[in-house]
Amino acid sequence: MRQYRDSFETILERLHLSIRKNGLKNSKQREYILKVLYENGGHLSPEEIFTIARKNHKGASLSSIYRILAFLEKEGFVLSIEVDSSGRKYEIAGGLHHDHIICTECGEIIEFYNEALEQLQNEIVKSYEAVLVSHDMRLFVSCKQCLQKRTS
Structure with a gap:
């Protein structure tokens, strides 16, 4: 859960x-x-x-x-x-921070968190002399199951 x-x-x-x-x-x-x-x-x-x-x-x-x-x-x-x-x-709202991977074929949504990616985002923002207020990362993919359906 x-x-x-x-x-x-x-x-x-x-x-x-x-x-x-x-x-x-x-x-x-x-x-x-x-x-x-x-x-x-x-x-x-x-x-x-x-x-x-x-x-x-x-x-x-x-x-x-x-x-x-x-x-x-x-x-x-x-x-x-x-x-x-x-x-x-x-x-x-109010869950632990996470980003999303979304399959464009079946609509499955996978939550993920990657500390290295979070750090990179902060470094990018800092290089622009800005302050990160919020972000919403969504990666759109064809998931493993949908790719397997294509090849079967």
Whole structure:
């Protein structure tokens, strides 16, 4: 299972504060969507979240999931990653830093962290006399399984 800096309970506490700050009512759907992403390690599309949500919340709608994800992203609870023209995938914000390898054929997303690569990025930024604020590295590949399918 993916490692997070915060427990799910801590994330929920922050969510409740954010909801009050924005003058909104508590919503079990917001909590449930966060739970789905937290427990599944993220990288889920709104449609995949909807499929999971429908099993436990018959009243869930795809449009409400899109609205909730937009709110959660604006408030810093989730991050989205554009994997291809089919749309975004979402994950919990606040996990340990990682980058992504994305298969352009099957859509598999692999998280990775490479200290040497992180150092190189810092050196490049320093050579431009700048300060790194953030980065998002996505490497688009044909994964091993897709390459094997081509040759079989």
